[in-house]
Amino acid sequence: MEIRWFKGKRCIYLYQNGQVTEGRGYEGRVSLFTHKLQKGNVSLRLRHTHRSDSGRYRCVVTHGEHKVTTNVMDFTVSDPYPASRESECHIPTL
Numbered sequence: 001m002e003i004r005w006f007k008g009k010r011c012i013y014l015y016q017n018g019q020v021t022e023g024r025g026y027e028g029r030v031s032l033f034t035h036k037l038q039k040g041n042v043s044l045r046l047r048h049t050h051r052s053d054s055g056r057y058r059c060v061v062t063h064g065e066h067k068v069t070t071n072v073m074d075f076t077v078s079d080p081y082p083a084s085r086e087s088e089c090h091i092p093t094l
Contacts, residue, residue: 002062005044007055049077
């Protein structure tokens with residue numbers, strides 16, 4: 001199974017057969033709920049959010065010869081938390 005999360009046209013997260021590649025600037029800030037993948041949950045977890053994280057996100061899942069793309073989701077960060085505090089958001093798939 002391959003799961004790709006994009007912000008705009010840029011791939012920020014790739015999960016491929018248990019291996020993970022995080023996009024530049026997203027290292028240590030993005031993850032999936034891997035324990036929920038078997039139930040079809042491919043939501044993206046984004047930590048330590050910044051205003052620059054605002055934008056359009058979409059997910060593409062490929063399993064065998066099947067490929068599913070989610071609708072584009074707009075995500076807005078209005079007030080980032082102080083650096084000393086962890087913020088987290090979940091961008092769900094539809």
